[in-house]
Amino acid sequence: MKRILFLVGLCLLLSGCVTENLVRSAAATSREEAPVLCGRYEVVRVSDGDTIVVQVDGEEVSVRLIGVDAPESVHFDDSKNTPEGLVASQWTCDLLDDAFVYLEYDVEKTDKYGRTLAYVYLDDGVTMVERSMLADGMAQVMTIQPNSRYADEFVEIQKNARENEAGFWGDSK
Numbered sequence: 001m002k003r004i005l006f007l008v009g010l011c012l013l014l015s016g017c018v019t020e021n022l023v024r025s026a027a028a029t030s031r032e033e034a035p036v037l038c039g040r041y042e043v044v045r046v047s048d049g050d051t052i053v054v055q056v057d058g059e060e061v062s063v064r065l066i067g068v069d070a071p072e073s074v075h076f077d078d079s080k081n082t083p084e085g086l087v088a089s090q091w092t093c094d095l096l097d098d099a100f101v102y103l104e105y106d107v108e109k110t111d112k113y114g115r116t117l118a119y120v121y122l123d124d125g126v127t128m129v130e131r132s133m134l135a136d137g138m139a140q141v142m143t144i145q146p147n148s149r150y151a152d153e154f155v156e157i158q159k160n161a162r163e164n165e166a167g168f169w170g171d172s173k
Contacts, residue, residue: 037102037125046096048072049088050139051115054101064115066106067154068130069142071168084168088138095132099123106147117147134158137167 041054041061049070053060070092071085102125103118111117120129130150133139134157141158143151162169 035104035119035121037104037121039102040100040123041103043096043099043101046089046093049085049092049133052092052096052101052120054103062115063103063118063120064111064113065130065133066117066119066147067141067143067150068133068139070133070139087168088133091133091136091138092129095122095129101129104128106149108147119150130154131157135161135166137161137165137169 039054039056041056044053044055044060046052047062050065050068052063052065054063055061070088071082100123102121102123103116104121105118108117121127122129128150130139131154134141134154141151141154143154161167
């Protein structure tokens, strides 16, 4: 009887792992293997449309979203800040306010400003913020090698957003 209970418990445990891996595999659309997600980090604040601050092991870490570029809203040179930048920042705030996120790293983990570079996923572990930003027309593709894991997919998402005049693409008539 103990052996049967052990096997039932083991099956339940393994089915949870398989389910989690299947969910994560669904998110891996541009490569064969599922993304390796790190954390479950609390979003402390949104710096601007494409930069957030998360709590990692008791420290606040600035995270620059890989592969996208939102218009400026908090640049030290005020002439570079735009109304669209404020809209993109608000969009990111609305999405990530009181949120927890997962991070997926590419080749380089930091940029020249010391920010962590990552693809950011919502708490469901499937929805990537960068994909949503591009689909909603709140950013454009910006690929900086060698961090280009999703570059081709991002270009397609941006193309669709542009054709559908989503977000800022609808303003560019």
